[in-house]
Amino acid sequence: MLLLIPLLLTPSAIIAREITFPPLTGYSNLFSAQGPLFTQSKEEIDITTGPKFAGLTTFANLPYVHCLAADGVEVEKYDIAILGAPFDTGVTARPGARFGPGGIRQGSRRIAPEFGWNIHTGENVFLDWARIVDCGDAPLTFLDNTIALKQLDASHKRTSGRSANSSEYHIPRIITLGGDHTTTLSALRSTHERWGEVSVIHFDSHLDTWDPEVLGGGISHYAGVNHGTFLHIAHEEGLISNSSVHAGIRAPLMRPKGDIRNDLRCGFEIVTARAIDRIGVDGVIHALRKRVAGSKVYISVDIDVLDPSYAPATGTAEVGGWTTRELLAILDGLRGLEVVGADVVEVAPIYDNPGETTLLAAAEVVRSLLEILVHKPVK
Template sequence: MLRSIVFIICSGAALASVIQDPIGLALKKSFIDEIYGELVDTQDSRTHKAHLLQLNLVTASQNNVFENIEPETHLLFSQLELQYQELLRRLAHNGYLRLRLKVKFPDDDDTLDLDGINMFGGIVTYAGFPTFNCFDKSQFDKNIDIAIVGAPFDTGVSYRPGARFGPDAIRLGARRLKGGVNPARGNSRNSPLAKLDPYRTDLSIIDCGDVPMTPFDNRIALNQLYRGERAIHAHSGKKGATRVITMGGDHTITLMALRAAYEKYGKLAVLHFDSHIDTWNPKVLGGGITDYMSLNHGTFLHYAAEQGYLAKDHCLHLGIRAPYVDNKYDEKHDRECGFDLFTARDIDSIGTKGIVDKVKSVVGNMPVYISVDIDVLDPSHAPGTGTMEVGGWTTRELLTILDSLDGLHVVGADVVEVSPPFDSNSEITSLAATAVIDSILGLMVYDI
């Protein structure tokens, strides 16, 4: 029975103001009527109030403004037996509210101000970037400098699933990214990234949505992803070829993203941020069970090297700390695939600068693909992932390294293994992934 409360809390000025209802009853304007005006104080509401007064269901008595409200019926006010003088004191204390009571609303059919972006609602894209169907051949003439696309796939995991929900979680984490210079970007005020705002440029940055990937057959799903990535690369940017950032999904999806990028840019220098090497021979991980499972989130880099997508000896693992499966074979095979590595603890001895200097010397001028498995972070910074390993990097350490890679020719990237079902209530894993994409986006915008 809350319909009677909208006009009974009155200010001193409001109690003195009198309007006439349609049937001639003296009717006081409420405080909310004074503030919100015609938004709530309509002819229909005045008629309704007059009817309640006529039935003696409400009153504006000076003894008690809730005089005729029965507590058992109006529980909201059962503990609010405010005397009139106390009510006036509170209203006077907040008197500034009455200084600007008038508000002018647009015409009822005016929708010009409804075209903006609301961080709490609407169709959620990464950072509010525009979207269209990037896979439609009739749209290939539209420019895309940087595409952001989701790959909702997690049937290549060996432990905890849930990464198929990663793209949506990352987009939700990016709702507040609407532009503005980040004073921490670039790590110093002398960095060329220090004054960069990647969200306010003349570039065409598009959220392409998610590639539809079947959960029933990995072969079909990965083929769908390849064709989706290939379709995005069929576009061109205002300033060169399209670059793609893929949101996983488990790490298996990187193979198809690498294939599509390789077909566009040639052999790639891969910077692989992960707690696991992911170059395991399929005979060691998965393939010994079935041929079908030989391609998974721990073997995709083996296949990428085998297929020739990688620039051998220009690739690095960063943040490694998971045990090998075959102690005598795995590290040797990893080097055969073209990788050198930094363990997670190397940062303690050489610092972020030592890592960055080595990265730049190894990569050189090659086209660079950055792949970030969120489990490169310590579980305290990213609990929402499939295969956690303790002793990882902090979010700040990872972002410091990424933001120091200005000058690299970054042509593609992915952030994978975000599993929202295992994340905290505060969504720190998806927020970390959002920050990683933010840094990668800055590198791409600066390079373009």
């Protein structure tokens, strides 16, 4: 045995990775006996690729397209557009959601198309058939709600009115980054113009079907258009069908019976937040799919559907909500529906924690919505 020891210690028996360290003099002496610190000359340095945190912040590092360019200006074609709606003067509680679009994009910086493979499905939504782009934010005034909503109406109309990149599916679909929930009204108007009536799956802790005369209208007609009445107004305008549904509801009512009666008139059923304790994630998915079956669908996600422990950065937080994992699992269960538009709203970054809990959650919800849209193209 003693004769074998020298053989085991010989260099020929050792396989090691060769590691070359830069000179200790570092930046002051770029060349040394070990060779140059930089392996490329200044002319060869690559600045065309780099970390996901470089450059302009678009959602998931997607390409930016000026979708709002004037009519007649040639614009790159797309199939799904990300459109920001920086508006929060329709809130009844804490403001700050005008910074939501930027916050959601910030939360998505770690996502990139080439690294977007879903571990659960093995698919990459960014490298599928649809060309997905970020259109930036609609230019909305913060001094006049009526003008701002008209600006958002026009932005949606122009973005969805362009020819899609696909030769088979001709109408681009939009995911809106809010902004307070009033912005969904403009999205529904645009969706109705392109697709007709839709069933709404509304993830929220609040009903948002309050009569404008009850919430805000007592002050002025102008004040009656807000983030708690937009679904009532959408019903009045004939934008949504009577097969819509709320999911995650848990907030108190203003009127014990009147609010529920009005909600039924607006065409909604309710799946409460606590229903998940009784029927589970699969039960919630089944209830939502059954309600909207056979119709085109719009999905609106108020981030306050999540419990404040998972999403503190919102204007009207309500305790007792769902976890991020539960919400993402429910969204995954909606694949196969004909979803023609979607949004994530009420993200107010100023109330988030340093770990950006809400921004990360909102960005992941957007990615789940993208997967639903790509999975089921709609003619």
